[in-house]
Amino acid sequence: MTDSPTLLEKYIEQRNQGYWIKSSRISLDSVVYAFLNGDSPENIAQNFPLLSLEQVYGAIAFYLANKEQVDVYLKESEVEFEKLQHSLRDKNPLLYQKLKAAQAQKRA
Structure with a gap:
């Protein structure tokens, strides 16, 4: 060997x-x-x-x-993503609407 x-x-x-x-x-x-x-x-x-x-x-x-640790990390990432989403919606509602429409169209 x-x-x-x-x-x-x-x-x-x-x-x-x-x-x-x-x-x-x-x-x-x-x-x-x-x-x-x-x-x-x-x-x-x-x-x-x-x-x-x-x-x-x-x-x-x-x-x-490391399931418990990674699950906490994933949850924290989701919360951060939601904050960014709300920030985008507040700063540029037209862009946010376009992105949501594109996302809905992709799912259909």
Whole structure:
């Protein structure tokens, strides 16, 4: 045996007050929300072609091992996003209406 197997690989790093798939621009949030919506790891890897299946499984394993902490982080992010949404609506109601209309059209 020439090469030893990697016994521990880090898949997640913390940057800019968020969690990211190591050495990528893809947030842990993206993988976790897809996982929570019922997507399989294989489907998530297809939807994020920059990630390997190993990275997707690593991200899911990180989430499951740190579920309470990550869930708090996700909830705080949602609250912050809602604040930004309200701020946009107050500062530029016409743009906000256009964005909401585009979002509704996309869903239809």
